[in-house]
Amino acid sequence: MADLVAVFLFIGVIAYSLLGGADFGAGFWDLLAGGARRGREPRALIDASLAPVWEANHTWLIYCLVILWSGFPTAFAAMTSTLYVPLGVAALGIVLRGAGFAFRKASLRTPQQRLYGAAFGLSSVLTPYCFGSMAGALASGRIPDRGNGDAVTSWLNPTGVLGGVLAVLACTYLAATYLTVAASRRSDPTLARYFRHRALSAGILTGFVSIAGVFVLRADAPQLFRHLSHRGVPLALLAALGGLLGLFLLSTGRARGLRETAAAAVALILGGWGVSQYPYLLGTHASIHQVASPDSTLRVLVGVACAAGVLILPSLALLFRLVGRGGLEDRPPRQPL
Numbered sequence: 045m046a047d048l049v050a051v052f053l054f055i056g057v058i059a060y061s062l063l064g065g066a067d068f069g070a071g072f073w074d075l076l077a078g079g080a081r082r083g084r085e086p087r088a089l090i091d092a093s094l095a096p097v098w099e100a101n102h103t104w105l106i107y108c109l110v111i112l113w114s115g116f117p118t119a120f121a122a123m124t125s126t127l128y129v130p131l132g133v134a135a136l137g138i139v140l141r142g143a144g145f146a147f148r149k150a151s152l153r154t155p156q157q158r159l160y161g162a163a164f165g166l167s168s169v170l171t172p173y174c175f176g177s178m179a180g181a182l183a184s185g186r187i188p189d190r191g192n193g194d195a196v197t198s199w200l201n202p203t204g205v206l207g208g209v210l211a212v213l214a215c216t217y218l219a220a221t222y223l224t225v226a227a228s229r230r231s232d233p234t235l236a237r238y239f240r241h242r243a244l245s246a247g248i249l250t251g252f253v254s255i256a257g258v259f260v261l262r263a264d265a266p267q268l269f270r271h272l273s274h275r276g277v278p279l280a281l282l283a284a285l286g287g288l289l290g291l292f293l294l295s296t297g298r299a300r301g302l303r304e305t306a307a308a309a310v311a312l313i314l315g316g317w318g319v320s321q322y323p324y325l326l327g328t329h330a331s332i333h334q335v336a337s338p339d340s341t342l343r344v345l346v347g348v349a350c351a352a353g354v355l356i357l358p359s360l361a362l363l364f365r366l367v368g369r370g371g372l373e374d375r376p377p378r379q380p381l
Contacts, residue, residue, distance in 0.1 A: 045186030045343060046336035049115040050325070053108060054318050060104035062218065063313055064309050065211070067098045068221025071141060071168020072212070073242060074161065078287045080154055086223075087161075089235055091149065093226050095194070096367050097147065099131040100360060114345050118189075119335040125191035126198050127181060128172040131343045139170035140164075144251050169212055178213025180204035183317065184265040189335075194306070213253060214310050217246040221290065221306040228299035229368070236299070243306075244294045251287055254313070267328045268320055276320035283312035 051092035069092045077083030077090075113120040124131060144164030151157045180203040187193050198204075220243035261269040270281065286309030293302045323331045336342065 045339050045345070046115075047323075049094050049111065049336070049345055050322075050332045052127040052298065052346070053111045053115065053273055054314075056104050056108040056111060057318075058099070058311050058314050060108060060268060061214070062310060063097070064104060065172060065215040065217040065310070067094055067101055068093055068168045068172045068212075069215035069246075070218070070223065071165050072216045073219060073223070073239070075165025075168070075342075080157070085235055086238060087221060087305050089227060089232075089239075091228075093223060093367070094145065095149075096195050097363060098142070098365055099337070103360070107349075111345065113348065115337055115342060116325060116332070116335045117337060119330060121191060122187050122191035122193075122326060122330070122335075123178075123182075126193035126195065127178050128188045130178050130199050132169045134174040134178075141167040141171065168215075172211040172215045173208035174199075176207035176209070177315070178207075179205040179211070179379050180207030182325075183261075184205070185267070185324075185329055187326050188312035189326065189330050201258050203268075206253075206260045210250070211258065213246060213250040215315070217243060217250050217312060218306055220246055221294070222303055224294070226301050227302045236297075240294050240297065247291050247294065247306075250283075265327075265335050271320035271345075274315060276316040277318035279312050279319060281314060283309050286312060289355060324373060345362050 061231070070093065073089055074083075074090050077086045112123075140163050144160040144162070144167065148157050148160035148164060151160060177199040180201070181187055181199045184201065184203040186198045186201065186204075220239045223239040224236055224243055227233075227239055258269070261272065286305055290302065290305045290309055293305060294300075321327070325332050325335055337345075
């Protein structure tokens, strides 16, 4: 039962990484789009793609938090009492990001739009970095069983920095890929080429950092490296193949299957991390079974998660289908006859 709840938790982590991560990456490209005139078209596409879904994608973050504190309360206490600095920064970044995105659309003056746009873009980089650094703290076993670990070195370390940088790069790659597909569906070759070049750059850079990260893990997180180099190898190889296939599709200008390929590559990377860390939840010393709630609680949690999936997943599927068809975009009001 504890393993099943852990699988449910990791499904939420992957879903939030693929959906919420793409939103964060879009904020990164918004930040680098240039001035008001040069960045008008890319930002318009980013706004149209994000506006209907950016709040809905945070559903997965809430899901993960509920599963974690209900299913593994000891681990949740250890994480929050040790990683309260990056958690607080990430929470602040989520708030500032939402406020910046909303207020920029409502602002009429360029200086105000620039201010809110900067808040949106900078927090879109800072938040995934904090999430990635927390994953690095978990992977390297720097969170004590009883919590109250070092508030600084627990996440500011080589594995934490690697996790943060990889999280930001993966978000930028996903966002640029998704936006390339969105521009292609709009029959806008200029914007499609604009985001395709950025997706290629982000994908290549992510690949190089991932290769360099192997040596970082070998030196800083030897147990994770050992498991990754054995039972995690199949998923790592599949992730590499998915990444290469995504780069091939980008370089040839093909949009069909591009979004799914990019998402699969990132999901496989996360899956490799999960398989390599199993059976531990706190890195190298606290197993899933040691920190799990009683089976009676876990059974209720599984039932609630299944019921929530039945109610929520069809709604999310409909939402993304409407967004893909352009059915939720702002349209000018009809003029009276």
